[in-house]
Amino acid sequence: MRYMFLVYSSEADMAAASPEDMLKLRAGHWAVLDETRKKGVFRAGEPLRPIATATTVRMRDGKPLILDGLFAETKEQLAGYYILDCANLDEAIEWAAKIPAACQGGEGCIEIRPIAEIPPR
Amino acid sequence: MRSPSAEFRATAELIFRSEHGRIIARLIRLSGSFDRAEEALQEGFAAALATWPAQGIPANPAAWITSVAYRKLIDSHRRSRVRRDKQIEFEYEILVAAADSAADDPPLFTFPDDRLRLIFTCCHPALNREAQVALTLRTLGGLTTAEIARAFLVPEPTLAQRLVRAKRKIQGARIPYQVPGADQIGARRAAVQEVIYLIFNEGYLATAGEALIRGELCDEAIRLARMLCEIDTPEPANLGLLALMLLHHSRREARIDDAGGLVTLEEQDRSRWDRAMIREGLDLVEQALRQGPPGPYLLQAAIAAVHAEAPTAAATDWRQIAALYGELAWLNPSPVVLLNRAVAIGLGEDLRRGLMLIEALSGLDNYHLYHAARADLLRRLDCRSAAAEAYRRALALVANQVERAFLERRLAAL
Numbered sequence: 001m002r003y004m005f006l007v008y009s010s011e012a013d014m015a016a017a018s019p020e021d022m023l024k025l026r027a028g029h030w031a032v033l034d035e036t037r038k039k040g041v042f043r044a045g046e047p048l049r050p051i052a053t054a055t056t057v058r059m060r061d062g063k064p065l066i067l068d069g070l071f072a073e074t075k076e077q078l079a080g081y082y083i084l085d086c087a088n089l090d091e092a093i094e095w096a097a098k099i100p101a102a103c104q105g106g107e108g109c110i111e112i113r114p115i116a117e118i119p120p121r
Numbered sequence: 122m123r124s125p126s127a128e129f130r131a132t133a134e135l136i137f138r139s140e141h142g143r144i145i146a147r148l149i150r151l152s153g154s155f156d157r158a159e160e161a162l163q164e165g166f167a168a169a170l171a172t173w174p175a176q177g178i179p180a181n182p183a184a185w186i187t188s189v190a191y192r193k194l195i196d197s198h199r200r201s202r203v204r205r206d207k208q209i210e211f212e213y214e215i216l217v218a219a220a221d222s223a224a225d226d227p228p229l230f231t232f233p234d235d236r237l238r239l240i241f242t243c244c245h246p247a248l249n250r251e252a253q254v255a256l257t258l259r260t261l262g263g264l265t266t267a268e269i270a271r272a273f274l275v276p277e278p279t280l281a282q283r284l285v286r287a288k289r290k291i292q293g294a295r296i297p298y299q300v301p302g303a304d305q306i307g308a309r310r311a312a313v314q315e316v317i318y319l320i321f322n323e324g325y326l327a328t329a330g331e332a333l334i335r336g337e338l339c340d341e342a343i344r345l346a347r348m349l350c351e352i353d354t355p356e357p358a359n360l361g362l363l364a365l366m367l368l369h370h371s372r373r374e375a376r377i378d379d380a381g382g383l384v385t386l387e388e389q390d391r392s393r394w395d396r397a398m399i400r401e402g403l404d405l406v407e408q409a410l411r412q413g414p415p416g417p418y419l420l421q422a423a424i425a426a427v428h429a430e431a432p433t434a435a436a437t438d439w440r441q442i443a444a445l446y447g448e449l450a451w452l453n454p455s456p457v458v459l460l461n462r463a464v465a466i467g468l469g470e471d472l473r474r475g476l477m478l479i480e481a482l483s484g485l486d487n488y489h490l491y492h493a494a495r496a497d498l499l500r501r502l503d504c505r506s507a508a509a510e511a512y513r514r515a516l517a518l519v520a521n522q523v524e525r526a527f528l529e530r531r532l533a534a535l
Binding site for chain 2: 001087088089090093112114
């Protein structure tokens with residue numbers, strides 16, 4: 001089953017991180033990318049651009065209402081994602097534990113969501 | 122007098138209840154679905170009630186019911202496959218499909234025990250605690266939804282909804298039906314023990330409502346812990362957990378007076394303690410202590426054992442208890458453990474020193490037993506007005522009506 005791993009971290013903490021911490025963070029992601037590719041479970045995974053680049057579109061009276069920014073202000077923001085093919089939730093939890101969710105000292109978490117099948121026509 | 126059929130029904134229900142965990146665990150393994158396993162089990166039970174009165178109860182009732190339920194599973198799988206032709210196959214059906222070919226010769230003579238898988242799935246950390254408790258009682262305990270709802274004082278639809286959500290999560294997120302690997306098992310076993318101990322505590326000291334003890338929950342938790350000792354060996358923490366619950370539960374008759382009031386350990390009639398339960402608990406403590414350094418359950422069991430061995434309250438070895446709480450605080454330095462240690466020091470060595478230790482604790486201001494413990498030491502020191510003040514603060518926080526009545530009696534007796 002494919003699971004999506006939503007990586008949440010605090011952009012403010014990231015901005016304040018030291019170059020060493022940022023290197024460590026990247027090394028952590030590279031380790032997961034390498035290992036998941038080697039094991040053949042990697043399906044996709046990318047970081048997202050900063051929240052300052054986000055745009056929210058909401059339909060109002062049939063017309064798109066366009067807003068600058070995130071649809072909800074939160075302490076931690078979606079910073080990237082992985083899609084991995086795992087046998088079960090335990091295996092997914094093991095991978096999640098390896099994905100860096102924040103730089104040293106910062107808050108952060110990984111949300112695991114099983115991917116559903118597209119219903120038949 | 123009960124009719125023979127009612128008599129039979131009672132016997133059958135007793136068998137269903139005690140074999141429920143074993144059968145459902147097997148059926149979940151075979152069907153890959155909690156819901157289909159439950160449906161098949163219901164049909165197996167119904168078949169047993171229809172056949173057994175005439176043919177007699179089979180030698181291995183669990184295998185008999187499982188075998189009938191197994192055939193029902195295969196039938197319904199075939200039917201649903203025809204009905205859902207061209208639809209996406211549900212995941213998780215691999216096992217039934219694999220078992221399909223062996224349909225005429227179900228492998229039931231060797232009846233493997235899948236209960237350990239089941240309890241690890243029910244207590245999986247990806248399920249919330251309430252769901253873990255409800256699922257464990259429903260599947261392994263074989264309690265009905267109505268019984269669980271009554272025991273936890275929640276409306277039956279709420280509890281039913283909780284079970285539906287949990288089963289949906291197991292299926293949808295694919296929580297595995299397996300015993301965790303070596304790197305995981307420690308943490309996961311602790312979660313299983315916590316669930317069982319929570320069930321016991323809910324029964325032992327009901328957090329709300331009018332009855333102080335809901336004995337059926339205690340009995341159920343003990344039954345589950347016994348099962349855990351049987352299927353997950355050798356694991357000293359399981360023995361410690363079972364011992365702890367047995368030693369506490371041995372006092373159940375003496376803890377409540379005829380009017381339903383709480384009787385403190387000190388005032389209990391020790392002749393009403395359940396000696397057989399104490400014996401078993403003490404043996405388990407000894408057995409577990411030989412297996413290595415004690416964990417928190419075993420230390421608490423050892424504390425209960427010191428109480429159990431004291432012929433009278435006055436003869437309690439409080440120094441030994443204080444030392445055990447000291448060890449426990451080393452593993453788990455929670456304010457509640459430190460509070461108990463302070464009380465033991467107060468009673469074993471010096472009331473004033475105990476009181477000083479209690480007053481040095483922080484973070485317990487909203488805990489009624491903190492004020493009750495302080496009040497008790499003040500009462501023994503004959504500081505009546507300070508004791509009364511502390512009892513009043515405990516009374517302002519207590520939720521259980523029986524505990525409230527106890528505190529009120531103490532306050533009135535000052």
